Amino acid sequence: MDHQNQSTQSGIVIIGSGLAGYTVIREVRKLNKTIPITLLTREPAYFYSKPMLSTALASKKTPEQLVSTSAEGMAAQLEVTILGDADVSAINTASQTIETSKGVISYGKLVLGLGADQIRLPLQGNAANEVITVNDLEEYAQFRQAIEGKKRIAILGAGLIGCEFANDLVLGSYEVDVIDLAPQALGRLLPEAAAQALQSKLSEAGVRWHFATTVQSIDRNGESLSITLANGSIVSSDVFLSAVGLKPRLDLAKAAGIATDIGITVNRQLETSAKHVFAIGDCAEVDGLVLPYVMPIMQAARALAPTLLGQVTALSYPAMPVMVKTPALPTIVSPPAKGAVGDWKINSLNDGLEARFESSDGKLLGFALLGSATAQRGALTKELPPILQ
Numbered sequence: 422m423d424h425q426n427q428s429t430q431s432g433i434v435i436i437g438s439g440l441a442g443y444t445v446i447r448e449v450r451k452l453n454k455t456i457p458i459t460l461l462t463r464e465p466a467y468f469y470s471k472p473m474l475s476t477a478l479a480s481k482k483t484p485e486q487l488v489s490t491s492a493e494g495m496a497a498q499l500e501v502t503i504l505g506d507a508d509v510s511a512i513n514t515a516s517q518t519i520e521t522s523k524g525v526i527s528y529g530k531l532v533l534g535l536g537a538d539q540i541r542l543p544l545q546g547n548a549a550n551e552v553i554t555v556n557d558l559e560e561y562a563q564f565r566q567a568i569e570g571k572k573r574i575a576i577l578g579a580g581l582i583g584c585e586f587a588n589d590l591v592l593g594s595y596e597v598d599v600i601d602l603a604p605q606a607l608g609r610l611l612p613e614a615a616a617q618a619l620q621s622k623l624s625e626a627g628v629r630w631h632f633a634t635t636v637q638s639i640d641r642n643g644e645s646l647s648i649t650l651a652n653g654s655i656v657s658s659d660v661f662l663s664a665v666g667l668k669p670r671l672d673l674a675k676a677a678g679i680a681t682d683i684g685i686t687v688n689r690q691l692e693t694s695a696k697h698v699f700a701i702g703d704c705a706e707v708d709g710l711v712l713p714y715v716m717p718i719m720q721a722a723r724a725l726a727p728t729l730l731g732q733v734t735a736l737s738y739p740a741m742p743v744m745v746k747t748p749a750l751p752t753i754v755s756p757p758a759k760g761a762v763g764d765w766k767i768n769s770l771n772d773g774l775e776a777r778f779e780s781s782d783g784k785l786l787g788f789a790l791l792g793s794a795t796a797q798r799g800a801l802t803k804e805l806p807p808i809l810q
């Protein structure tokens with residue numbers, strides 16, 4: 422491999438063109454217009470809003486229309502060098518270089534914004550290889566192609582992404598079956614009463630639920646997929662979407678000897694165990710927390726930018742509620758921290774539900790707001806403790 426670009430030696434190199442990679446650049450450019458920045462990505466390096474993937478059908482957007490800015494547009498806007506369709510295969514922390522499909526590149530500071538992969542459960546059956554996952558625009562375009570002219574979609578996983586796709590697909594006139602091992606939707610985010618309210622609105626919209634079971638096998642039966650569940654029932658479908666969770670991309674870091682746990686381990690300055698190497702976004706584990714959402718990325722990028730420019734800044738996380746984009750019953754959640762001690766207090770409203778997780782002395786530690794109760798978001802968020810002080 423040739424040494425393509427030695428001029429980045431004192432500059433910043435970013436791997437990944439997702440929200441993390443591009444937000445770091447935006448924040449650095451607010452502070453410094455001239456430091457050389459190079460961004461490399463496997464993707465075509467366009468900018469798109471990933472959260473819109475699960476609302477695109479209802480908002481009548483094609484995958485192409487979800488791209489807000491081309492790679493060229495991003496390069497011009499941010500005054501950076503962008504290498505799209507570039508695969509990074511190794512990091513050498515001693516020589517401060519990365520090996521890429523476009524040559525060896527040197528870095529002064531390296532930022533890993535590598536994202537996460539959808540978890541794929543091992544499934545039996547002759548159509549197990551027809552399982553689709555969606556975690557980027559290209560996969561979404563393939564999904565849209567797969568459902569074109571079809572009627573029935575089965576979704577494995579009733580988490581945030583599964584529920585959002587279920588709602589979007591019924592709005593697009595598809596028949597939707599959702600299968601989950603848990604006894605309820607959004608098991609990690611919602612107390613039972615809130616989940617019941619959401620499930621019932623989504624049922625009214627046409628979603629069929631299969632809880633407390635999983636998929637045993639998927640077989641092609643002519644035009645149909647025959648999905649056998651562990652509880653013995655069979656779901657017939659045209660397309661099978663799996664949305665059972667994410668696992669941070671660790672391979673590059675691990676191979677370079679950079680410490681990893683669930684994510685790439687970073688401290689409050691977003692530094693990995695390797696000097697001059699940082700991680701942010703869905704691939705990163707900050708102080709033991711992996712939070713694969715937009716708000717943590719915005720907070721982290723704001724702290725990382727000055728750090729990259731020499732003014733070391735610690736990250737703090739305020740309470741960061743997450744919106745579940747289910748128009749059947751709009752939902753906002755701020756789950757209590759792991760291990761928090763308290764009880765859910767449920768207040769059912771005519772057109773919604775307020776669930777407050779409170780400590781024994783009445784302190785608000787988390788909430789779930791559904792329907793009309795979402796109006797309380799601002800007021801209740803102010804009462805919550807920060808996630809990382």
Ligand SMILES: Cc1cc2nc3c(=O)[nH]c(=O)nc-3n(C[C@H](O)[C@H](O)[C@H](O)COP(=O)(O)OP(=O)(O)OC[C@H]3O[C@@H](n4cnc5c(N)ncnc54)[C@H](O)[C@@H]3O)c2cc1C
Nearest residue numbers: 437438439440441463471472509535536702703713714715
């Ligand atoms: C359908 C859907 C809906 C969502 N809705 C919401 C929402 O409503 N609210 C919310 O807060 N969050 C939501 N999220 C989560 C949010 O979108 C993500 O947390 C965020 O987009 C992650 O950004 P990222 O930059 O960390 O990762 P990614 O966007 O995954 O970017 C990773 C980048 O790294 C590149 N890369 C990886 N490995 C290499 C390599 N070896 N060489 C070169 N390039 C590499 C990839 O090509 C990619 O460009 C949603 C997610 C999905 C999938």
